[in-house]
Amino acid sequence: xxxxxxxxxxxxxxxxxxxxxxxxxxxxxxxxxxxxxxxxxxxxxxxxxxxxxxxxxxxxxxxxxxxxxxxxxxxxxxxxxxxxxxxxxxxxxxxxxxxxxxxxxxxxxxxxxxxxxxxxxxxxxxxxxxxxxxxxxxxxxxxxxxxxxxxxxxxxxxxxxxxxxxxxxxxxxxxxxxxxxxxxxxxxxxxxxxxxxxxxxxxxxxxxxxxxxxxxxxxxxxxxxxxxxxxxxxxxxxxxxxxxxxxxxxxxxxx
Amino acid sequence: xxxxxxxxxxxxxxxxxxxxxxxxxxxxxxxxxxxxxxxxxxxxxxxxxxxxxxxxxxxxxxxxxxxxxxxxxxxxxxxxxxxxxxxxxxxxxxxxxxxxxxxxxxxxxxxxxxxxxxxxxxxxxxxxxxxxxxxxxxxxxxxxxxxxxxxxxxxxxxxxxxxxxxxxxxxxxxxxxxxxxxxxxxxxxxxxxxxxxxxxxxxxxxxxxxxxxxxxxxxxxxxxxxxxxxxxxxxxxxxxxxxxxxxxxxxxxxxxxxxxxxxxxxxxxxxxxxxxxxxxxxxxxxxxxxxxxxxxxxxxxxxxxxxxxxxxxxxxxxxxxxxxxxxxxxxxxxxxxxxxxxxxxxxxxxxxxxxxxxxxxxxxxxxxxxxxxxxxxxxxxxxxxxxxxxxxxxxxxxxxxxxxxxxxxxxxxxxxxxxxxxxxxxxxxxxxxxx
Numbered sequence: 001x002x003x004x005x006x007x008x009x010x011x012x013x014x015x016x017x018x019x020x021x022x023x024x025x026x027x028x029x030x031x032x033x034x035x036x037x038x039x040x041x042x043x044x045x046x047x048x049x050x051x052x053x054x055x056x057x058x059x060x061x062x063x064x065x066x067x068x069x070x071x072x073x074x075x076x077x078x079x080x081x082x083x084x085x086x087x088x089x090x091x092x093x094x095x096x097x098x099x100x101x102x103x104x105x106x107x108x109x110x111x112x113x114x115x116x117x118x119x120x121x122x123x124x125x126x127x128x129x130x131x132x133x134x135x136x137x138x139x140x141x142x143x144x145x146x147x148x149x150x151x152x153x154x155x156x157x158x159x160x161x162x163x164x165x166x167x168x169x170x171x172x173x174x175x176x177x178x179x180x181x182x183x184x185x186x187x188x189x190x191x192x193x194x195x196x197x198x199x200x201x202x203x204x205x206x207x208x209x210x211x212x213x214x215x216x217x218x219x220x221x222x223x224x225x226x227x228x229x230x231x232x233x234x235x236x237x238x239x240x241x242x243x244x245x246x247x248x249x250x251x252x253x254x255x
Numbered sequence: 256x257x258x259x260x261x262x263x264x265x266x267x268x269x270x271x272x273x274x275x276x277x278x279x280x281x282x283x284x285x286x287x288x289x290x291x292x293x294x295x296x297x298x299x300x301x302x303x304x305x306x307x308x309x310x311x312x313x314x315x316x317x318x319x320x321x322x323x324x325x326x327x328x329x330x331x332x333x334x335x336x337x338x339x340x341x342x343x344x345x346x347x348x349x350x351x352x353x354x355x356x357x358x359x360x361x362x363x364x365x366x367x368x369x370x371x372x373x374x375x376x377x378x379x380x381x382x383x384x385x386x387x388x389x390x391x392x393x394x395x396x397x398x399x400x401x402x403x404x405x406x407x408x409x410x411x412x413x414x415x416x417x418x419x420x421x422x423x424x425x426x427x428x429x430x431x432x433x434x435x436x437x438x439x440x441x442x443x444x445x446x447x448x449x450x451x452x453x454x455x456x457x458x459x460x461x462x463x464x465x466x467x468x469x470x471x472x473x474x475x476x477x478x479x480x481x482x483x484x485x486x487x488x489x490x491x492x493x494x495x496x497x498x499x500x501x502x503x504x505x506x507x508x509x510x511x512x513x514x515x516x517x518x519x520x521x522x523x524x525x526x527x528x529x530x531x532x533x534x535x536x537x538x539x540x541x542x543x544x545x546x547x548x549x550x551x552x553x554x555x556x557x558x559x560x561x562x563x564x565x566x567x568x569x570x571x572x573x574x575x576x577x578x579x580x581x582x583x584x585x586x587x588x589x590x591x592x593x594x595x596x597x598x599x600x601x602x603x604x605x606x607x608x609x610x611x612x613x614x615x616x617x618x619x620x621x622x623x624x625x626x627x628x629x630x631x632x633x634x635x636x637x638x639x640x641x642x643x644x645x646x647x648x649x650x651x652x653x654x655x656x657x658x659x660x661x662x663x664x665x666x667x668x669x670x671x672x673x674x675x676x677x678x679x680x681x682x683x684x685x686x687x688x689x690x
Contacts, residue, residue, distance in 0.1 A: 040568065040591050041613070044651075052653060166654040173646050181645040189648060198652055206570070206593045206650065218648065 001085045004076065008093030011069060018101045021057055025049075025105020033113045040205060043118045046106065047201050050126045051194055052162060055133040058098050059154040062137025065094055067147040074255055087138075087250045091243060095134040099127045118204035125197045128235045132193045133158075135242030142249040161194045169195075182217045190231075193238040200231050301327075307340075307348065308332050316361075322346045322369070330374075334359045342368030345399060350374045350382075356403075359387045365394040374403040376431050383408035383433070384422075387415075395420060402426075405433035406454060415444040424453035429477035429500070434459040438466065446471060456482040457499065460489065469493050479504045480521075491516055493688070502547060504530040511537035515688055521547040528569065531556045538562075541687055544569060550592070553579045562586050563685045571597055571637070580604045588682045589613060593650075595632040596673070597641060603673045607632070611679040619680050630678040633669040635662035 012018055032045045069090065076086045106126065110119055140153035169188055173181060189195045203222045221227040296317040301310045303325025310320050316336040323343050330350035334340070334357060345368060350356050352375030357366060371384035383405035387393055390412045397419040400406045406422040409415055415438070422435045435451035438444060440462040449471045451457040457473035460466060460483035469492040473480040480496035481503045483489070490512040496503050502521035505511065511534060518528035528547035529539075534556040543565045544550040550569035551561075558581045565588045566572035572592040573584075577600025585608040589595045595612060609625065617626035636655050640647050649655050662669060 036613075038591060047651065048656075162653050166649055166652045170646065170649055170654070173643055173649075177643040177645070185645050185648045195652065199648065202651060 001089055004081070004085060004089035005093055008069070008072075008089055009097060011072070012065065012093055012097045015065075015068075017061060018097045021061070021098070022101040022105045025102060026108060029106050029109040033109050037113070039114070039116045039119065042113075043116075043122055043201070043205060046119070046122055047198070047205070050122060050129065050201075051198055054102060054126055054129055055162065055194065056158050058130050058133035059137045059140075059158050060151065061098065062094050062134045063141050063147075063150050063154045066090070066138060066141035067150065070255075077255060083251050084247065087247050091134065091138055091246075094137075095131050098130045098134060102126050102130055118201070121204055122201060124232075125200055125235075128232075128239060129193060129197055131239045132235070132242065135239060135246065139242040139246040139249075142246045142253060161192055165192045165195065186218070186221060190234050193235060196231055196235060196238075200228075303327075303346075311338065314338055330354050330356055332357050334361055334364055336361050337363040339365040340367070340369070341365075342370070342398075344368075345370040347372060352376075354380060354382045355386050356383075357385045359385065359390055359393065362390055363392040364390060365396070366398060367394070367396040368398065370399040370401065371403065372401045374405070376404045376426070376433075378430075381405050381408060381433060383437075387412055403433070404431075405437055406435040406451070408434075408437045409441055409444075410439040412441045413443050415441060416447075417449065418445065418447040420449045422449065422451045422454065426453070427477070429455050432477050434482075435473070435476070438463040442466070445469075452476065456480075457496070459483070460486040462486065464488050466490075467492070471495070472497070474498050476500065481505065483508060487511075490514075495519070496521075499526075501525055502527040502530065504532070505534055506530075506532040508533075509535045509537065511539075513537070513539045514541050516542045517545070518542065518547060518550070519545045523548060527552045530554075531559070534559060539564065541685065543567070543687060544572070549574050553582070555579065557581050559583070560585075563683065564588070565590070565685060565687070566595075567591055570594065574598075575603075575605060576600070577602065582606070583608070585609050586679075586683050587611070588685065589632070590682065594634050594637040597637040598633060598670060598673065599641070601670045603670045605673075607673070607675040609677050609679055610675050611682045612675065613682075615678045615680075617678065624680055625677040626680055629674040629676045631663055631666060631669065631674045633673050635659050635669055638668055 028049055029046065032042055036042065073086055073090065077083065103123065106123060136157050137154050140150045140157065143153065144150050169185065173185065189199055199222055203219065222231060296319065297315065298319045298321060299310045299314055301307050301320060301322045303323065307322060307327055307329055311332065311334060314320060314336065319339040319341060321341050321343060324346050326347045326349060328349050328351055330353040347370045348356050349372050352373055354375055354377065356371045356374060366385060374382040374384055376382065381404065384400040384403040385395055385407045387409040388411060392414045393412060394416045395407055396416065400420060400422045402425055407417055417436055424432050426432045432453065432455040434456040435454035435458060436446055436449065437459045442464045444463065444466045446458060446466065446468045447470050451471065451473045452475045454476050455478045457476045457480045458468060458471065463486045466486065466489040471494045473494065474497040476499045479501050480499035484506045486508050488510045493515045495517040498520040503518060504527065521528055526548050528544045528550040530552045532554050535558050537559045539559060540562045541564065546568045548570045550566050550572045552574045554576045555578045557579065561582065561584045563586050568591045571594045572589050573596045575596060575598045577598060582605040584606065588611045590613045595614065612630050612632060615626055615630045617628040617630065619626050621627065636650065636659055
């Protein structure tokens with residue numbers, strides 16, 4: 001498994017895509033820091049990168065890489081190697097390299113320019129989103145043999161989680177605004193990792209705006225130690241779900 | 256009959272204060288020669304084991320009573336003649352929860368250097384460490400007032416100086432705390448350099464005019480840091496109002512000047528940096544309004560000027576209800592607020608001019624330092640959140656950002672004319688005169 005992981009990582013490094021991704025993140029973070037040295041504004045600008053760009057890159061790269069290493073996987077599977085090992089090493093190789101790229105790209109400017117708690121939380125959230133969307137990419141890839149179709153599915157995932165889902169929530173809030181929606185929205189947010197990541201960051205950044213009744217309710221939940229543990233726990237579950245399902249499909253799949 | 260006149264004169268620096276002082280000096284110049292025919296002022300000493308009350312009974316108007324260090328278990332010390340009460344090294348006067356400590360109804364009295372503690376609570380009698388009625392030319396200086404219900408309670412008096420006092424109460428429920436400095440129906444006062452914490456309202460003024468409040472630190476009070484009503488022509492400089500339960504609320508008053516103050520950390524659903532209710536013709540300049548749920552909340556306030564203020568990291572920098580008219584907001588800095596301005600109506604008669612908004616994304620082709628396209632500070636989403644509070648859960652999501660962009664280009668549900676025609680490109684360099 002370690003050997004497989006090593007070869008997969010080596011493969012990924014050879015494509016230079018992760019290096020490009022790291023360079024992009026470095027450039028973006030440096031310019032954000034230079035634009036405004038106020039840490040709160042830095043976290044805000046980075047938040048958009050983390051919520052939009054990171055999932056998109058992860059999901060596209062994950063899918064493309066899966067299909068590019070199709071032959072490699074076929075070769076490996078013809079050897080006496082456990083299917084699960086092949087899959088896990090592929091997943092870990094992609095996930096780890098993307099996380100590493102993110103941590104280096106965003107972390108180095110943080111070390112140089114300084115960071116506060118909000119930025120550190122952002123770093124953690126970014127790593128988790130990277131893993132979640134890598135998992136989703138693998139899920140899309142194992143669902144179909146057609147690369148173009150798989151990329152279509154991944155894009156759909158991305159659009160759904162970052163745009164359509166919020167639209168649905170807004171619609172529900174509009175339709176049912178006569179009713180107490182606090183618990184419902186709380187649950188709905190849990191069903192979307194991007195929203196959950198956003199709310200975790202909101203608790204760090206916009207505390208003072210969240211002081212109305214609803215805000216206080218969310219603050220009460222997400223701002224507390226328990227809420228933090230729960231929301232990070234749910235993110236963890238979000239990492240595991242696509243991973244688990246894609247692995248299951250992969251094990252039974254006729255490659 | 257006036258026997259003696261204390262030579263301490265309340266010095267207020269507000270305009271009319273000076274006139275009062277000059278009048279007073281003039282009157283003294285005329286009357287003192289006749290008056291000095293009486294006996295000379297004496298100095299009476301009170302040491303531990305003796306009673307301040309006895310000394311006051313013995314004293315003649317104009318005398319000085321010096322109280323040496325120690326603990327004096329006394330309450331309701333009534334002062335009905337002009338005396339100067341001086342505590343050396345903070346002698347402690349402990350009411351032991353029995354009620355008022357000093358009750359003053361005499362002109363030209365000074366209380367300085369005491370530690371007054373444990374007045375006990377009574378909503379019926381407003382127990383206070385220092386309670387003053389119908390007294391002119393009063394000075395309360397350099398006292399420590401701890402665990403009192405009301406701290407300094409003044410009614411129907413003139414020419415008052417309260418400075419360098421330290422007031423702290425420890426009760427947690429606002430029912431069991433009184434106001435720190437309470438002025439009712441009084442005029443010409445100076446409240447300066449005091450520290451007030453743990454009371455109901457830090458500074459409370461009602462029907463108090465010509466009051467100058469400066470360099471006070473008011474924090475962690477159970478209700479408002481500063482609360483006034485019907486208190487016209489007052490000025491507030493260099494005060495710090497921090498972390499009070501409901502912030503600062505001022506009402507039904509005109510001609511207020513607030514400058515160089517700090518309003519900070521007032522967080523909560525009913526908490527405001529400054530709440531302005533029916534305030535008119537007032538000037539609010541050079542203030543720092545930082546990290547409040549709502550920086551400034553305005554209702555029914557007309558013709559006020561807000562200039563050179565800093566709004567930083569507030570939930571809402573300004574909530575402007577439609578009942579406000581003719582206010583001018585110019586040259587302020589809005590930095591890092593979640594929402595800059597929200598309003599309830601569609602018709603806006605308030606003016607925004609040359610403010611710096613960190614959310615402005617326009618350009619400056621002619622390089623005059625001001626953007627060429629107007630800035631609309633009202634966020635569409637704040638209007639939605641106003642109507643449906645749960646919607647805050649979607650704040651900062653991609654979709655909301657898109658909707659907001661669209662709204663800024665073509666306003667549909669936000670007032671079209673709420674805009675700054677000349678938004679500044681870089682923050683104003685504001686001198687807050689910080690030491």
